[in-house]
Amino acid sequence: MVTVDLHTHTRFFHAFSGPTSYDPIGARLLVAFAQWRGLDAVAVTNHDYYSRLDIDTGSLTLIPGIEVSTTAGHVLVVGPEPPMRTTPGALTPEEIIDIAHERDCAAIVAHPFRNSVVRDLDLPFDAYEVNGKRSVPIDQIQQLAETDETSLVGGSDAHFPFEVGRAYTEVDTEESTPKAVVRAIRDGRADYRLNESIPLELIRQFYKRVHRLKGHVDH
Template identity: 55%
Template structure:
């Protein structure tokens, strides 16, 4: 059994691609070291609409990309994610096909934040994510996973290294490789975990405060309609 954070970013900013490319090797090293410190075995690098190969660090690095589809974000995780995608160019169905053609898993990211991906019925998603930034949506995500008959996974959606591991996925596999991660997800040999220790609750509040200043209209900083906030989120 391996513990892997399936959603993390190597930088805390978007845009400025040239500067970001130079920063990414530092970012991935910080992610990997934090993951190991948190007791994780691996972390997926799922930057927005691009993938950069990284060498193995203190924790296993799982390749991935977060694709901005026409209806929200989809994580593509596995041995051969696309190197770059154009935001809003692909439909969710096209991204699922792309992922499977490349031997990757297609995961619905934060389905209750700026996303209508799951409104598209009968798409063969491999999993739906409980997102570490707002675990208060967990009951709704669990309901979605049941409705779509797909496994639940979890990821921190870390943009700062300190966020790594606040949500992660237990993966039942004999070895930890990108291929084994995909197989475990598609076979349902996964378990979503949200860390609700006091330090993680503090980190969530801290990040929401920062994010609400940067993006005052983002649903991340507001309660999800119809969902009460659990006392330990």
């Protein structure tokens, strides 16, 4: 088994539309906290861009990824060769699934009940995400996955490095390479796990309140 956080970011806020000089620093911090939490791999999924990071990760695997802002919500594309850049709101979920599969990547619906109607589309996604911020009850996401016969995976949605691993994925594979992880997700050999320590639970409750006050959550 391999443990992977499938949804992380290298910077704190959303204010920039592309790579910055801070990204390698943020990635090193992600790696440090991921190793401290005992993870085997981390997917870096910045908003609408992917950049190759030449940093020392030790035994931890950095999996390429991107969080695409589609016309209907956010979709994670993780795997060997995700697209380098996407324009927010320009691509449909259907187009992103095609791009992901052409590049041997997995297409995962990110936070399906927050700022998203992707879940309402009958499309061949590889998984739904149990997001670390968990703005809705897990049974709501489980019901969605069961209805669509789609796997559930976990991702922290960490913008601050210490949030890494609050939700992650246990993948039934012996290797933590991007290809092996993607193959297992697409075969349904993956499931979400949660870190419910008191500090992370307090942070989750904070995000839950903020998202609901902003009207970002659908029930």
